[in-house]
């Protein structure tokens with residue numbers, strides 16, 4: 001399994017921020033926003049941005065092993081669940097995509113982490129992410145919330161935000177909005193993260 005990983009940084013960067021697209025294989029928009037931003041913004045800003053345009057190379061929600069990556073993180077609340085759309089694997093941290101992220105987060109002192117999902121039209125935050133959630137939501141005008149409305153054992157947000165205290169933002173985009181309009185908003189969000197945050 002190959003995960004494409006891109007660093008956009010100058011040698012004297014201030015903060016380091018991780019941005020992840022396509023956690024779920026059937027939510028492809030993040031990859032497009034990231035690649036489009038990288039294409040148009042070649043100069044580096046004050047913060048380092050680390051991009052994973054596409055975490056899940058499968059074309060459905062779960063990875064090729066049939067695991068929901070957003071339920072497979074080794075959190076205190078991980079549970080062995082039923083083999084449905086939210087199956088978190090037979091054991092926590094069993095999936096190579098999850099191992100890749102666990103290792104990456106262990107080795108880097110990220111100041112914030114952003115993941116791009118669809119379609120719930122919310123900016124969800126975990127851990128100390130409320131301020132950043134509002135900053136990001138200035139460009140989207142969704143709802144800011146610390147709960148998606150149902151339990152998410154083994155989630156990435158719990159792993160990074162709740163348990164490791166890294167501001168972690170899960171953006172659930174509005175699928176109804178035109179992709180190009182959303183793309184412009186994401187350029188502004190990435191630009192904010194790179195140059196202002």
Ligand SMILES: [Zn+2]
Pocket residue numbers: 023024027117118
């Ligand atoms: Zn998702």
